[in-house]
Amino acid sequence: MATIKSHTDIEQSKKLAEILPIESADMYYAYGATTPNIMIGSKEIYYCYPICWSLAALLSVLPNNENINTNLSKGGYRISTLEYTNSWFVDYEDEINGLNNCVTSADNPVDAAVEMIIKLNKLKQL
Amino acid sequence: MKSYTDLEQSKILSKILSPKTANLWWGERFEGHVELNGDYIMDDTPYYYLSFTKPSDNNYSQDTIRDIPCWSFAALFEVLPDGTDITKDKSDTENEKYMCTVGIKDNIISTFANNPVDACVEMILKLHERKML
Numbered sequence: 001m002a003t004i005k006s007h008t009d010i011e012q013s014k015k016l017a018e019i020l021p022i023e024s025a026d027m028y029y030a031y032g033a034t035t036p037n038i039m040i041g042s043k044e045i046y047y048c049y050p051i052c053w054s055l056a057a058l059l060s061v062l063p064n065n066e067n068i069n070t071n072l073s074k075g076g077y078r079i080s081t082l083e084y085t086n087s088w089f090v091d092y093e094d095e096i097n098g099l100n101n102c103v104t105s106a107d108n109p110v111d112a113a114v115e116m117i118i119k120l121n122k123l124k125q126l
Numbered sequence: 127m128k129s130y131t132d133l134e135q136s137k138i139l140s141k142i143l144s145p146k147t148a149n150l151w152w153g154e155r156f157e158g159h160v161e162l163n164g165d166y167i168m169d170d171t172p173y174y175y176l177s178f179t180k181p182s183d184n185n186y187s188q189d190t191i192r193d194i195p196c197w198s199f200a201a202l203f204e205v206l207p208d209g210t211d212i213t214k215d216k217s218d219t220e221n222e223k224y225m226c227t228v229g230i231k232d233n234i235i236s237t238f239a240n241n242p243v244d245a246c247v248e249m250i251l252k253l254h255e256r257k258m259l
Binding site for chain 2: 003036
Protein backbone atom coordinates (compact mmCIF):
# COMPACT_ATOMS: atom_id res chain seq x y z
CA MET A 1 0.00 0.00 0.00
CA ALA A 2 1.30 3.44 -0.90
CA THR A 3 2.03 5.60 2.12
CA ILE A 4 1.83 8.98 0.40
CA LYS A 5 -0.22 11.45 2.41
CA SER A 6 -3.46 11.79 0.47
CA HIS A 7 -5.71 13.76 2.84
CA THR A 8 -5.53 16.22 5.71
CA ASP A 9 -4.68 14.88 9.16
CA ILE A 10 -6.91 15.62 12.14
CA GLU A 11 -5.02 18.73 13.23
CA GLN A 12 -5.00 20.20 9.72
CA SER A 13 -8.67 19.31 9.31
CA LYS A 14 -9.56 21.26 12.45
CA LYS A 15 -7.70 24.33 11.17
CA LEU A 16 -9.26 24.14 7.72
CA ALA A 17 -12.75 23.67 9.16
CA GLU A 18 -12.46 27.24 10.46
CA ILE A 19 -11.63 28.51 6.97
CA LEU A 20 -13.43 26.36 4.41
CA PRO A 21 -17.09 25.42 4.03
CA ILE A 22 -18.19 21.84 4.65
CA GLU A 23 -19.21 21.61 0.98
CA SER A 24 -15.56 21.70 -0.02
CA ALA A 25 -14.65 18.65 2.12
CA ASP A 26 -15.01 15.14 0.77
CA MET A 27 -14.09 12.99 3.78
CA TYR A 28 -14.83 12.83 7.50
CA TYR A 29 -13.36 11.23 10.59
CA ALA A 30 -15.68 8.95 12.49
CA TYR A 31 -15.30 9.45 16.25
CA GLY A 32 -12.05 7.94 17.49
CA ALA A 33 -10.91 7.01 13.98
CA THR A 34 -7.49 7.94 12.64
CA THR A 35 -8.37 7.03 9.05
CA PRO A 36 -11.11 9.04 7.38
CA ASN A 37 -14.13 7.78 5.48
CA ILE A 38 -15.33 9.16 2.19
CA MET A 39 -18.49 11.28 2.30
CA ILE A 40 -21.39 9.79 0.40
CA GLY A 41 -24.46 11.78 -0.59
CA SER A 42 -25.43 15.02 1.09
CA LYS A 43 -22.56 16.64 2.97
CA GLU A 44 -24.87 18.28 5.48
CA ILE A 45 -25.27 15.02 7.38
CA TYR A 46 -21.57 15.12 8.24
CA TYR A 47 -21.64 18.49 9.97
CA CYS A 48 -21.26 16.92 13.41
CA TYR A 49 -18.12 14.96 12.43
CA PRO A 50 -14.60 16.32 12.02
CA ILE A 51 -14.43 16.84 8.27
CA CYS A 52 -11.39 16.14 6.11
CA TRP A 53 -10.08 17.12 2.65
CA SER A 54 -8.44 14.90 0.06
CA LEU A 55 -5.68 16.41 -2.09
CA ALA A 56 -8.15 16.78 -4.99
CA ALA A 57 -10.58 18.65 -2.72
CA LEU A 58 -7.78 20.94 -1.49
CA LEU A 59 -6.76 21.74 -5.04
CA SER A 60 -10.35 22.54 -5.96
CA VAL A 61 -10.56 25.36 -3.39
CA LEU A 62 -7.41 27.10 -4.59
CA PRO A 63 -7.84 30.12 -6.87
CA ASN A 64 -8.89 29.65 -10.46
CA ASN A 65 -9.98 32.81 -12.18
CA GLU A 66 -9.11 35.22 -14.94
CA ASN A 67 -6.04 36.58 -13.20
CA ILE A 68 -4.69 33.70 -11.18
CA ASN A 69 -3.79 30.13 -11.85
CA THR A 70 -2.66 27.44 -9.44
CA ASN A 71 0.12 25.01 -10.17
CA LEU A 72 1.12 21.85 -8.28
CA SER A 73 4.59 20.56 -9.14
CA LYS A 74 6.15 17.24 -8.26
CA GLY A 75 9.77 17.18 -7.23
CA GLY A 76 9.78 18.96 -3.88
CA TYR A 77 5.98 19.23 -3.97
CA ARG A 78 5.49 22.89 -4.64
CA ILE A 79 2.25 24.81 -5.04
CA SER A 80 2.31 28.21 -6.63
CA THR A 81 -0.38 30.71 -7.40
CA LEU A 82 0.50 33.15 -10.11
CA GLU A 83 -1.36 36.32 -10.80
CA TYR A 84 -1.05 38.31 -13.93
CA THR A 85 -1.87 41.85 -12.86
CA ASN A 86 0.00 44.37 -10.74
CA SER A 87 1.21 43.82 -7.17
CA TRP A 88 -1.42 41.77 -5.50
CA PHE A 89 0.09 39.56 -2.85
CA VAL A 90 1.35 41.46 0.16
CA ASP A 91 3.48 38.53 1.19
CA TYR A 92 4.96 37.18 -2.00
CA GLU A 93 8.20 35.23 -2.04
CA ASP A 94 9.32 35.83 -5.53
CA GLU A 95 8.68 38.01 -8.50
CA ILE A 96 9.21 36.70 -12.00
CA ASN A 97 8.84 39.10 -14.92
CA GLY A 98 6.33 41.21 -13.05
CA LEU A 99 4.18 38.28 -11.96
CA ASN A 100 3.60 37.87 -8.28
CA ASN A 101 4.30 34.33 -7.29
CA CYS A 102 2.98 32.97 -3.99
CA VAL A 103 4.67 29.64 -3.22
CA THR A 104 4.48 26.91 -0.61
CA SER A 105 6.40 23.67 -0.53
CA ALA A 106 6.53 20.56 1.65
CA ASP A 107 7.59 16.93 1.49
CA ASN A 108 4.08 15.94 0.41
CA PRO A 109 1.47 17.74 -1.73
CA VAL A 110 -1.22 17.79 0.97
CA ASP A 111 0.91 19.80 3.42
CA ALA A 112 1.92 22.20 0.62
CA ALA A 113 -1.75 22.72 -0.29
CA VAL A 114 -2.85 23.23 3.33
CA GLU A 115 -0.11 25.80 3.85
CA MET A 116 -1.20 27.62 0.68
CA ILE A 117 -4.84 27.72 1.79
CA ILE A 118 -3.87 29.12 5.20
CA LYS A 119 -1.61 31.68 3.55
CA LEU A 120 -4.24 32.80 1.03
CA ASN A 121 -6.85 33.00 3.77
CA LYS A 122 -4.59 35.35 5.74
CA LEU A 123 -4.25 37.44 2.59
CA LYS A 124 -8.05 37.31 2.19
CA GLN A 125 -7.60 35.90 -1.30
CA LEU A 126 -9.40 32.59 -1.08
CA MET B 127 -14.70 16.78 -6.91
CA LYS B 128 -13.52 13.37 -8.04
CA SER B 129 -10.70 12.38 -5.70
CA TYR B 130 -9.96 8.74 -6.56
CA THR B 131 -10.11 6.42 -9.57
CA ASP B 132 -13.50 5.01 -10.45
CA LEU B 133 -14.00 1.29 -10.82
CA GLU B 134 -13.26 1.15 -14.54
CA GLN B 135 -10.12 3.25 -14.22
CA SER B 136 -9.00 1.15 -11.25
CA LYS B 137 -9.36 -2.06 -13.26
CA ILE B 138 -7.36 -0.60 -16.15
CA LEU B 139 -4.61 0.82 -13.93
CA SER B 140 -4.31 -2.42 -11.96
CA LYS B 141 -3.00 -4.02 -15.17
CA ILE B 142 -0.35 -1.32 -15.55
CA LEU B 143 0.71 -0.28 -12.06
CA SER B 144 1.86 -2.22 -9.04
CA PRO B 145 -0.90 -2.52 -6.41
CA LYS B 146 1.70 -1.22 -3.95
CA THR B 147 1.28 2.22 -5.52
CA ALA B 148 -2.45 2.30 -4.69
CA ASN B 149 -3.73 3.67 -1.39
CA LEU B 150 -7.38 2.63 -1.55
CA TRP B 151 -9.26 -0.53 -2.50
CA TRP B 152 -12.49 -1.38 -4.20
CA GLY B 153 -14.02 -4.47 -2.58
CA GLU B 154 -16.25 -6.57 -4.81
CA ARG B 155 -18.96 -8.57 -3.10
CA PHE B 156 -22.11 -10.42 -3.95
CA GLU B 157 -25.32 -9.74 -2.09
CA GLY B 158 -25.86 -13.47 -1.69
CA HIS B 159 -29.39 -14.62 -0.95
CA VAL B 160 -32.09 -12.01 -1.37
CA GLU B 161 -35.81 -12.28 -0.76
CA LEU B 162 -38.06 -12.03 -3.81
CA ASN B 163 -41.81 -12.50 -3.45
CA GLY B 164 -41.33 -14.59 -0.35
CA ASP B 165 -38.64 -16.81 -1.86
CA TYR B 166 -34.93 -16.60 -1.28
CA ILE B 167 -32.91 -16.58 -4.46
CA MET B 168 -29.20 -16.19 -5.19
CA ASP B 169 -28.35 -12.73 -6.39
CA ASP B 170 -25.04 -12.82 -8.22
CA THR B 171 -25.00 -9.09 -8.97
CA PRO B 172 -21.75 -7.73 -7.58
CA TYR B 173 -21.60 -4.50 -5.69
CA TYR B 174 -18.57 -2.46 -4.86
CA TYR B 175 -17.42 -0.46 -1.88
CA LEU B 176 -14.37 1.63 -1.21
CA SER B 177 -11.96 0.95 1.64
CA PHE B 178 -8.70 2.34 2.99
CA THR B 179 -7.70 -1.22 3.96
CA LYS B 180 -7.62 -4.32 1.78
CA PRO B 181 -11.20 -5.58 2.01
CA SER B 182 -10.34 -9.29 2.07
CA ASP B 183 -8.05 -8.68 5.05
CA ASN B 184 -11.05 -7.72 7.16
CA ASN B 185 -12.57 -10.61 9.06
CA TYR B 186 -15.98 -9.06 8.84
CA SER B 187 -15.98 -8.92 5.05
CA GLN B 188 -15.53 -12.57 4.20
CA ASP B 189 -18.02 -12.20 1.38
CA THR B 190 -15.51 -10.10 -0.52
CA ILE B 191 -14.56 -12.00 -3.61
CA ARG B 192 -12.14 -9.58 -5.17
CA ASP B 193 -9.93 -6.70 -4.12
CA ILE B 194 -9.30 -4.08 -6.78
CA PRO B 195 -6.60 -1.47 -6.08
CA CYS B 196 -7.78 2.13 -6.29
CA TRP B 197 -5.66 5.28 -6.52
CA SER B 198 -6.39 8.62 -4.90
CA PHE B 199 -5.21 11.75 -6.71
CA ALA B 200 -2.19 11.92 -4.38
CA ALA B 201 -1.25 8.30 -5.17
CA LEU B 202 -1.62 8.91 -8.93
CA PHE B 203 0.56 12.00 -8.68
CA GLU B 204 3.17 9.94 -6.84
CA VAL B 205 3.34 7.47 -9.74
CA LEU B 206 4.12 10.20 -12.26
CA PRO B 207 7.71 11.32 -12.91
CA ASP B 208 9.36 14.14 -10.98
CA GLY B 209 8.70 17.43 -12.74
CA THR B 210 5.04 16.61 -13.38
CA ASP B 211 2.82 19.68 -13.13
CA ILE B 212 -0.89 19.89 -12.43
CA THR B 213 -2.14 23.27 -13.51
CA LYS B 214 -5.54 24.55 -12.59
CA ASP B 215 -6.39 27.29 -14.96
CA LYS B 216 -9.23 29.34 -16.26
CA SER B 217 -10.34 27.62 -19.41
CA ASP B 218 -12.90 28.26 -22.07
CA THR B 219 -14.32 24.80 -21.58
CA GLU B 220 -15.22 23.26 -18.24
CA ASN B 221 -13.85 19.96 -19.52
CA GLU B 222 -10.31 21.26 -19.63
CA LYS B 223 -9.99 22.82 -16.23
CA TYR B 224 -7.01 20.73 -15.11
CA MET B 225 -3.88 20.18 -17.18
CA CYS B 226 -1.28 17.53 -16.37
CA THR B 227 2.10 18.14 -18.00
CA VAL B 228 5.13 15.88 -18.05
CA GLY B 229 8.43 16.75 -19.67
CA ILE B 230 10.72 13.80 -20.42
CA LYS B 231 13.86 14.56 -22.41
CA ASP B 232 12.59 16.58 -25.38
CA ASN B 233 9.01 15.43 -25.08
CA ILE B 234 6.35 17.52 -23.40
CA ILE B 235 3.09 15.67 -22.97
CA SER B 236 -0.12 17.23 -21.69
CA THR B 237 -3.52 15.86 -20.77
CA PHE B 238 -6.66 17.81 -19.92
CA ALA B 239 -9.72 16.95 -17.84
CA ASN B 240 -12.30 18.55 -15.61
CA ASN B 241 -10.73 16.95 -12.54
CA PRO B 242 -7.11 16.12 -11.57
CA VAL B 243 -7.75 12.37 -11.24
CA ASP B 244 -8.86 11.95 -14.85
CA ALA B 245 -5.98 14.16 -16.06
CA CYS B 246 -3.47 11.95 -14.18
CA VAL B 247 -5.06 8.67 -15.32
CA GLU B 248 -4.92 9.79 -18.93
CA MET B 249 -1.27 10.81 -18.49
CA ILE B 250 -0.37 7.43 -16.97
CA LEU B 251 -2.03 5.66 -19.91
CA LYS B 252 -0.19 7.87 -22.41
CA LEU B 253 3.18 7.32 -20.73
CA HIS B 254 2.55 3.58 -20.50
CA GLU B 255 1.65 3.46 -24.19
CA ARG B 256 4.93 5.21 -25.04
CA LYS B 257 6.85 3.02 -22.59
CA MET B 258 7.86 6.15 -20.67
CA LEU B 259 6.52 5.19 -17.26
